[in-house]
Structures are given as C-alpha cells and as structure tokens.
Amino acid sequence: xxxxxxxxxxxxxxxxxxxxxxxxxxxxxxxxxxxxxxxxxxxxxxxxxxxxxxxxxxxxxxxxxxxxxxxxxxxxxxxxxxxxxxxxxxxxxxxxxxxxxxxxxxxxxxxxxxxxxxxxxxxxxxxxxxxxxxxxxxxxxxxxxxxxxxxxxxxxxxxxxxxxxxxxxxxxxxxxxxxxxxxxxxxxxxxxxxxxxxxxxxxxxxxxxxxxxxxxxxxxxxxxxxxxxxxxxxxxxxxxxxxxxxxxxxxxxxxxxxxxxxxxxxxxxxxxxxxxxxxxxxxxxxxxxxxxxxxxxxxxxxxxxxxxxxx
Ligand code: NCD
Numbered sequence: 001x002x003x004x005x006x007x008x009x010x011x012x013x014x015x016x017x018x019x020x021x022x023x024x025x026x027x028x029x030x031x032x033x034x035x036x037x038x039x040x041x042x043x044x045x046x047x048x049x050x051x052x053x054x055x056x057x058x059x060x061x062x063x064x065x066x067x068x069x070x071x072x073x074x075x076x077x078x079x080x081x082x083x084x085x086x087x088x089x090x091x092x093x094x095x096x097x098x099x100x101x102x103x104x105x106x107x108x109x110x111x112x113x114x115x116x117x118x119x120x121x122x123x124x125x126x127x128x129x130x131x132x133x134x135x136x137x138x139x140x141x142x143x144x145x146x147x148x149x150x151x152x153x154x155x156x157x158x159x160x161x162x163x164x165x166x167x168x169x170x171x172x173x174x175x176x177x178x179x180x181x182x183x184x185x186x187x188x189x190x191x192x193x194x195x196x197x198x199x200x201x202x203x204x205x206x207x208x209x210x211x212x213x214x215x216x217x218x219x220x221x222x223x224x225x226x227x228x229x230x231x232x233x234x235x236x237x238x239x240x241x242x243x244x245x246x247x248x249x250x251x252x253x254x255x256x257x258x259x260x261x262x263x264x265x266x267x268x269x270x271x272x273x274x275x276x277x278x279x280x281x282x283x284x285x286x287x288x289x290x291x292x293x294x295x296x297x298x299x300x301x302x303x304x305x306x307x308x309x310x311x
Contacts, residue, residue, distance in 0.1 A: 002302040003112040003119045004295065007133040007170035019138050022287070022294040029062065035297060036065030042095035043069035044087065045122070046078060046102045051263055051285055052122050052131065056099045059292035068095060085114040092116030097300060099131075103228075118299040126160045126229050132262050133166040134295065135288035140219065142287065143258055143280055148174035151216050155182040155243055156223035156268055158189040160230075163262040164223055168193055172200055179204035180213045184242050186235070187225070210243055214253045220245075222261045222268050222281075246270040250278065260284055 003009070010018065025032050041060040043053050049071070057067045070076045077087065084102065088111040091098055097118045100108045105125035112119040123129040141147050152171070158164050158181055168189070171177050179197065181189045181204060188206065197204050207213050214220065222245055230236040245259065250273055261269060261281040273279050 001118055002299055003108075003115070003121075004130050004299065005109050005112060005119075005121045006128050007130045007137075007166055008173075009130070012173050015134075015137065018134070018291070018294050018298055019141055021297065022138050022290040023142070025293050026287075026290045032063055032293065032297070034064040036060060036063035036300065039063075039065040039097070039300060040095040041065060041067045041069075041296065042091045042098040043067060043071070043122075044076070044091065044098055044100045045069065045071045046073040046076070046100075046107070047123065048072075049101055049122070051288060052101065052129075053099070055285070055288040056120075056122065056131075056292050056296075058289050059296055062289065063293055063296060065096075065296075084108075084111045087111070088115045088119065096303070097296060118303060120295065120299070123162055126162050126165070126226070128166045128169070129162040129262075130166055131288070131292060131295065132163045133170045134291045135284060136163070136167050136221070136260060136262070137170060138291045139260060139280065139284040139287045140258075143283070144219070147171075149176040150218035151178040151180060152219040152221060153180040153182050153210075153213055153217040154189075154221045154223070155210055155245075157187045157225045157239075158183040158223070159187040160226035161223045164189065164221070165193065167221065168197075172197065172202055177202065180216065181206045182208070182210050182213060182243070184208060184239055186239060187242075210245070211249060211252065214249055214257075217253065217257050220253070220257060220259045222259060222265075224261075224264060224266050224268055241267050243268050244270055245273055247272050247276075250276055253278070 043056055045053050060067050084107050099120045099122040101122040102124050105127040108121040108124050154164050225240045227236050259279045
C-alpha cells in the first residue's frame, strides 16, 4: 500500500505513467465512470480549501465512487483534542482512501504511519502540496508539450508557499531547467531549497522586480502572499500587493509564455489578464481533477495488490 506525501514519492517513470493515465481519462471519461464503484474517499481538511477538496471529491464521483469527510477542523473531533493518528485509524474503517490537509507540517505523514488506507497529503502547512504539483506538471506537459528545457519564474510568496516548494522539488529531476525566483527579500525561497539546487548544479537567479525578468520566461508561476502564515498583519499588509501582473507586464513576455497560478488569486494577477490566451490558471484547475482521478486509481490499485487491513 502506498501513500503520497511528497512529489518525489513517485519516480519520473511512475509520474509519466500517471500523466498518461490522466490524459486517457481526459480523452475517454466514460471508460472510467465506474472504475471506483463501491469505494469511498474521505476528505479530512483541517484547513480551508476550495479547489483541492472539491477536485478530490469531483475526481472520486467521476470514477463512480463516493465521498465523505469534513472541511473544517472545528467540525471534527480535532476540536476536542483528538490526534490525527487516532482519527485516521477510525477513518481507515470508514473509507478506502483519504486526502488530508493540515496546518501542521508533517501531520499527514504522522497519519500515514497509523493508517490502514492510502493517505494523500493535500497540503501540510508551508511544507508540501504534492497533488498541486502533479496538477502543475500535468498542465505544463499538456500545454507546453514537455517537462524540461525551459526557464520558469516563480513569483510572490516563495517563503511560505507550499506549492512553490513542492514544484521546485519535483522539477529538479527534469533536464535543463533554469529557475528565476522573483520575490521581495522578506519572502525569499528558503535556504534549504537553494542549497539543494547548488548541490545538484541547477542554475537559478533571485530577483525582486518581475518586469526585469518576465521577457526571459517560458513559464510564470504566480502565487498569493500567504496571509495565514504571517506572524503579524502589518508585514502582510506591506507585502500583499508587491506584485500585480497586468496587461502592461504581459506585453513584455514571450508570445508562448504560460501563466500558471495554483489559485486562489487575490490581487497578484489583474482580472484583465484572464482573457490572454497565455493565462492558463483556470485550465490548470481543471487538469487537477484528471490528475487526482489518476492518482486515486493508482493508489487504490496498490491496496488491491497488497490486500487492505485496518491496523
Ligand atoms: C494553494 C494551497 O492551498 O497551498 N491552493 C491550492 O491548493 N490550489 C495555494 C494557496 O493557497 O495560495
């Protein structure tokens, strides 16, 4: 039985297979409409979410399965002090697979250790968000035609943004990628990530102004300033509108540069950019359903191979 905690839990070859499956699901949805009949997905969300939770639920419903869960820690027994280890042991008897989001870094890993069913990390604090990364990779592969040989700019909150950390982590396994990190000094990408890039001999630049580097980019990954991870409101207010991607900045970019964003967007992309064919963030959210369908099928297959058991 396998879990998904980190995008690196799958090899590059396993990811290729997963993305091929997601492509087939997109092309032939009817073929998969009953694939998970009789199976249940539990969504245990201790932190707010729209896309991740609902795309997981849509994914399971599209596969003919059912869903149960909670979308708020206050409506679960966590509010009474129950540990994630106890919760997952119980949920293992109610569902076949679980997607868990938690504000504490590492909480889904703790749950996975005691779980009798596959656990998917649906975002743990400022740490990792592997299924967003699978969504991002599938989108890049589908719309750019390749994973590798590009310059990617990651812009915004590179310190607290877990989608950024997960994506960089996953991209370092593909060839010829040059990273440009665009952030205010206070929201720089953590040292452990730049250390890793140095160790692997991967090139990167750190810049402050988006205008200065946008012309070089094949991909621009915009992110929201993560208000909920700030220690004080004053810093958030000072930094929240540091970047606003608008038509003027887009006019400096390549004709085939793609703009991605994990969403939710706050102010960092002006709505006037939405009609630009290079703005693919809403398509990206749709790819998230196909890749989660492929992931549910893949992880449930590992249970069938090994035999399920409640611990
Ligand atoms: C992201 C997250 O939760 O980390 N959202 C998502 O899952 N699509 C990004 C964010 O909240 O800024």
